[in-house]
Amino acid sequence: MDSKLEVYIEGLNDAQRAPTLHKDGALIVIAGAGSGKTRVLTMRIAYLMSQGVDAFNILSLTFTNKAAREMKKRIAGIVGNNEAKNLWMGTFHSIFAKILRIEADKLGYPSNFTIYDTQDSQRLISAIIKEMQLDKDIYKYKQVQNRISSFKNSLITVRAYANNPELVEADAMAKRPRMGEIYAEYVDRCFKAGAMDFDDLLLRTNELLNRFPEVLNKYQNRFKYILVDEYQDTNHSQYLIVKALSDKFQNICVVGDDSQSIYAFRGANINNILNFQKDYENVAMYRLEQNYRSSKNIVEAANSVIEKNKTRLDKTVWTANEDGGQIIVHRSPTDGEEGRYVASSIFENRMNHQLNNGDFAILYRTNAQSRAMEDALRKRDIPYRIYGGLSFYQRKEIKDVLGYLRVLVNPKDEEALKRVVNYPARGIGGTTLDKLTVAAKHYGRSIFEVMDKIEQLGPSMNINRGTQTKLKNFVTMIKSFQILNEESDAFTVAETVARKTGLLQELKKDGTPEGIARIENIEELLNGMRDFVEEQKELADATGSLAEFLEDVALATTLDNDTGDDDRVALMTIHLAKGLEFPFVYIVGMEEDLFPSGMSMSTRSELEEERRLFYVALTRAEKQAYLTYTESRYRWGKLVDAEPSRFIEEIDDKYLDYQTPMESYRYKPLIDADIFGDVDKSKLRLKKPVSGTPPKVGTPTQDQLRKLRKIRPAAGDSATPSLAGSLEPGTVVEHIRFGKGIVAGIEGKGQDQKAEINFENGGLKKLLLRFAKLKIVE
DNA sequence: ATCGAGTGACTTTTT
DNA sequence: GTCACTCGAT
Numbered sequence: 001m002d003s004k005l006e007v008y009i010e011g012l013n014d015a016q017r018a019p020t021l022h023k024d025g026a027l028i029v030i031a032g033a034g035s036g037k038t039r040v041l042t043m044r045i046a047y048l049m050s051q052g053v054d055a056f057n058i059l060s061l062t063f064t065n066k067a068a069r070e071m072k073k074r075i076a077g078i079v080g081n082n083e084a085k086n087l088w089m090g091t092f093h094s095i096f097a098k099i100l101r102i103e104a105d106k107l108g109y110p111s112n113f114t115i116y117d118t119q120d121s122q123r124l125i126s127a128i129i130k131e132m133q134l135d136k137d138i139y140k141y142k143q144v145q146n147r148i149s150s151f152k153n154s155l156i157t158v159r160a161y162a163n164n165p166e167l168v169e170a171d172a173m174a175k176r177p178r179m180g181e182i183y184a185e186y187v188d189r190c191f192k193a194g195a196m197d198f199d200d201l202l203l204r205t206n207e208l209l210n211r212f213p214e215v216l217n218k219y220q221n222r223f224k225y226i227l228v229d230e231y232q233d234t235n236h237s238q239y240l241i242v243k244a245l246s247d248k249f250q251n252i253c254v255v256g257d258d259s260q261s262i263y264a265f266r267g268a269n270i271n272n273i274l275n276f277q278k279d280y281e282n283v284a285m286y287r288l289e290q291n292y293r294s295s296k297n298i299v300e301a302a303n304s305v306i307e308k309n310k311t312r313l314d315k316t317v318w319t320a321n322e323d324g325g326q327i328i329v330h331r332s333p334t335d336g337e338e339g340r341y342v343a344s345s346i347f348e349n350r351m352n353h354q355l356n357n358g359d360f361a362i363l364y365r366t367n368a369q370s371r372a373m374e375d376a377l378r379k380r381d382i383p384y385r386i387y388g389g390l391s392f393y394q395r396k397e398i399k400d401v402l403g404y405l406r407v408l409v410n411p412k413d414e415e416a417l418k419r420v421v422n423y424p425a426r427g428i429g430g431t432t433l434d435k436l437t438v439a440a441k442h443y444g445r446s447i448f449e450v451m452d453k454i455e456q457l458g459p460s461m462n463i464n465r466g467t468q469t470k471l472k473n474f475v476t477m478i479k480s481f482q483i484l485n486e487e488s489d490a491f492t493v494a495e496t497v498a499r500k501t502g503l504l505q506e507l508k509k510d511g512t513p514e515g516i517a518r519i520e521n522i523e524e525l526l527n528g529m530r531d532f533v534e535e536q537k538e539l540a541d542a543t544g545s546l547a548e549f550l551e552d553v554a555l556a557t558t559l560d561n562d563t564g565d566d567d568r569v570a571l572m573t574i575h576l577a578k579g580l581e582f583p584f585v586y587i588v589g590m591e592e593d594l595f596p597s598g599m600s601m602s603t604r605s606e607l608e609e610e611r612r613l614f615y616v617a618l619t620r621a622e623k624q625a626y627l628t629y630t631e632s633r634y635r636w637g638k639l640v641d642a643e644p645s646r647f648i649e650e651i652d653d654k655y656l657d658y659q660t661p662m663e664s665y666r667y668k669p670l671i672d673a674d675i676f677g678d679v680d681k682s683k684l685r686l687k688k689p690v691s692g693t694p695p696k697v698g699t700p701t702q703d704q705l706r707k708l709r710k711i712r713p714a715a716g717d718s719a720t721p722s723l724a725g726s727l728e729p730g731t732v733v734e735h736i737r738f739g740k741g742i743v744a745g746i747e748g749k750g751q752d753q754k755a756e757i758n759f760e761n762g763g764l765k766k767l768l769l770r771f772a773k774l775k776i777v778e
Numbered sequence: 779a780t781c782g783a784g785t786g787a788c789t790t791t792t793t
Numbered sequence: 794g795t796c797a798c799t800c801g802a803t
Binding site: 265 | 779780781787788789790791792793
């Protein structure tokens, strides 16, 4: 083994080293927050390569392209750049887009197919709904798009849908009987446009691997070792791809944390990780439980939160780090005040602890919350960067330039064509476009082809001479770009496009500060393309082509764009923050209806996902976490009352520092303060604790570890002996975390029986007896 | 065909 | 408060 690698591997702890050195077979690594899973993945790949595995035979799937790049860089540092550069590493979407381009012809796609982003998909669906003359209030394009997306993620094709009475019925019940037709038309239109949407990149990969055994065989042989990060967030489609590719060698390593599964809303299936052991033979399971990131207070507070979830693999994250400060809870009258508080707190902390702006992050549940924070930071002259929301590539002026580039690469790309055909205005309006669309459908050709043949087809389409000329000019312009693209690099083409189409002039004419900013944005895009071209020249399997650039753009995340070279406070949604860490973290908008989101409170599993999201948020913090909430906040342009989030209450008080008294906002106890009634209060003042202080979560005893290693019974499983019946008000019980307490009331029966217990450590809690680890003391 | 003002729905989270 | 879409005036 390389001595450099040896030193690195020496540096791992035992739990990390075991999966790193586990060469062949299937393994799953359950990695708690901050437990160094990226290190394990990186070292494992380096180790495989040191054992003679060719980089070409390793496939590593990550959650963001940025993560892939960073890992690749670290591996290059160990095994050398020449070796590392042959690794296949990236997101599911980008890796399989690459494969699909190679194999496109088998599926009847051009290899330069376009990737439709969500907006493209939604526009197309809107157009289809309109063409079918359906009521747009019933067929809401966003809902329809969502539904189609979930079909695709579950591998329900148009035909499978039609053959599934349950689904058809469900849509009929929802007053959308023609969903299937829309779905069929949408798929057909994408196909004819030579376009794939995000879900297609996975769905078509499945199709490819299923329909063409020789292709499957080829990639099975190629990817002898497969590694998947963030496995808890894979959807069914991704699961099947991994399963198919790893089937032959079964050298599959998945890493994840069920407690951090936060993408169920887009089809992620937590069962993928929960059932991994059933999917492969002789699965080795490893756990990383030591957290190196956060203070003990934060780790334990986060544990106390996630413990409330029923569906999870048991593990105990602990840390040897210092206690650290308590989590600070702060209430503000309005969202504006909240912003001001956060800004001045950042300012003070930065001074007092001599920190950089980059040491701070503000996390929120919804993008809309960023505004108040931005305003406050700007007033304080604190530099910040917003991640997510409208990304650079989604800005109008950028999409316009990209639209032209897309059309010239793939003239069948209908959405791009519709976008640019009349911008800047050149007299080709909606009416003409409608006629062209009808004709295109009639002849089974793309709109661009019809435009190209307008002289022959024009008369029968009722398009006048003037318009015909305009169309002809447009086609000629695009064709000239295509020729240029044959002989020049992507940057040159884009620059020419920006000038020749009149896009830049249009903005110059505008003259407003906004217009100037847009010109600057286009310049930034061009600079980016120049860099791209330079970069690609150095890479082995890249061509620096325009098509490649467009693919990168389509699949880029806002995080991917971060150069990270300037010192700014980070603002982002909690979803985006997954995998990141910051010394100081402010979680803002800790309010009912916002976090947990009002749309995710109706079912237990939704609420549990919100709780996992909160867990993710908390565990981003290294040194200090803040939770802020408001009494009222602007939503939908209106001031509405707010109530503190239940998640604050779920954290044990001993981890919290209420800067603002919570009293008046605390949930009213369901039972009066004198719940003890005629019970002897002295019972609560515990006579000497039986076995010292209750064991802490942070440092599990061997006995606890043994117990925790078992997967918890699923809901409905009654394997645990129930205490039902043996409890009554007044019974004194002991809980592993909350210590001693006294039963205040019992409600429900059977499976759902709950007890309300007043604990010395935790206050009033309602526990499901089926799951509560209670011991009757007396 | 084009542009502006006005209207209405809407926000969960993203590759 | 914001985006996307509609309608009426040019």
